[in-house]
Amino acid sequence: MKNIRISAFTFLRNAVDYDLPFVESISSALPIVDEYIVALAHSSDATEEKLLQIETDKLKIISTDWIPEVYTRNTEYARQTDLAKAHCTGHWLLYLQGDEVLHEEDHSKIMRAIRKAHEHRDVEGILFNFLHFWADYRHVHRSHTWYKKEIRLIRNLPEIHSWRDAQSFRFFHIPPKSPADYLSKHHSRKLRVIDSSIRIFHYGHVKKIELQHKKVQDAANTFYQNKKTISFDFGNIHNVPLYIGTHPAVMKDRIAEFEKNQAHPSFKNKPNPKLHKHERLKYRLLSWVENTFFGGRQLFGFKNFTLLSKACELKEKFKI
Numbered sequence: 001m002k003n004i005r006i007s008a009f010t011f012l013r014n015a016v017d018y019d020l021p022f023v024e025s026i027s028s029a030l031p032i033v034d035e036y037i038v039a040l041a042h043s044s045d046a047t048e049e050k051l052l053q054i055e056t057d058k059l060k061i062i063s064t065d066w067i068p069e070v071y072t073r074n075t076e077y078a079r080q081t082d083l084a085k086a087h088c089t090g091h092w093l094l095y096l097q098g099d100e101v102l103h104e105e106d107h108s109k110i111m112r113a114i115r116k117a118h119e120h121r122d123v124e125g126i127l128f129n130f131l132h133f134w135a136d137y138r139h140v141h142r143s144h145t146w147y148k149k150e151i152r153l154i155r156n157l158p159e160i161h162s163w164r165d166a167q168s169f170r171f172f173h174i175p176p177k178s179p180a181d182y183l184s185k186h187h188s189r190k191l192r193v194i195d196s197s198i199r200i201f202h203y204g205h206v207k208k209i210e211l212q213h214k215k216v217q218d219a220a221n222t223f224y225q226n227k228k229t230i231s232f233d234f235g236n237i238h239n240v241p242l243y244i245g246t247h248p249a250v251m252k253d254r255i256a257e258f259e260k261n262q263a264h265p266s267f268k269n270k271p272n273p274k275l276h277k278h279e280r281l282k283y284r285l286l287s288w289v290e291n292t293f294f295g296g297r298q299l300f301g302f303k304n305f306t307l308l309s310k311a312c313e314l315k316e317k318f319k320i
Contacts, residue, residue: 004118006032007035007092009095010022010095011077013040015098025096027250032111041080042065042066071179075183095152100204113194126196128152130149132146134205134237135234136206139240142241151168163188170189172188191306213232239284
């Protein structure tokens with residue numbers, strides 16, 4: 001776009017070991033960005049080698065330290081995100097985590113959203129719609145317990161920082177310098193955003209069950225000092241809605257490989273010893289109400305953004 005520069009950014013560590021589709025994630029954004037910043041923490045696998053194999057001159061890798069013993073409760077993710085953001089030079093910044101992929105059909109929507117938002121200084125971010133895939137590429141959550149919208153495009157302002165476990169962003173009046181700062185609502189406010197129909201395909205829970213177990217166990221050990229052995233099961237997947245749409249083209253080979261080799265242990269109708277939150281009766285009932293009577297709109301949930309279209313005359317301008 002004329003005179004509007006777009007940066008993409010993310011953070012990675014041991015992404016190969018955790019089977020993240022990070023190459024597909026980066027590739028899905030490259031056609032529409034001017035640069036892609038990756039904060040790469042020290043990794044013991046082939047993450048850096050895989051990054052260097054991506055054929056582009058837009059990629060910039062920033063080496064970072066990894067100190068979860070200081071930045072506990074997953075706030076290290078927010079710190080890493082901020083480290084990557086600090087190197088972005090664009091007017092607008094596209095944030096994708098290593099398990100989040102864009103659909104090529106949404107590229108034009110992203111460009112249109114940025115053009116419209118750029119004209120209005122009140123707009124600090126743009127919401128994307130999340131598709132959370134569960135256990136495989138055929139099932140996607142429509143549960144109250146899974147966030148349905150999040151900020152993935154932000155204006156490049158120094159006051160905007162990642163928040164909590166890097167799920168979202170806030171406007172900080174005082175820059176965060178500690179784990180407590182990243183977890184607190186003090187000295188910060190929600191971003192003023194506009195909505196869109198742009199999708200994020202979230203594949204973080206599409207793994208062989210042993211890899212998903214490793215991910216959950218490692219997170220508990222690293223960020224919460226929980227040394228107990230954690231069991232994991234995808235539960236009764238038949239209660240999770242089927243996905244009937246298309247996937248991003250960059251995911252074609254990965255999906256084909258998964259479908260060829262995965263034995264789908266989660267399809268067994270065995271009881272899950274510990275119900276996932278989305279399996280609990282009260283949340284299943286609430287999800288049914290939301291999906292049946294409110295078009296899937298989430299009720300009662302915390303939203304870490306202020307939607308401008310509900311508060312001002314911009315509503316008609318931002319039908320994206």
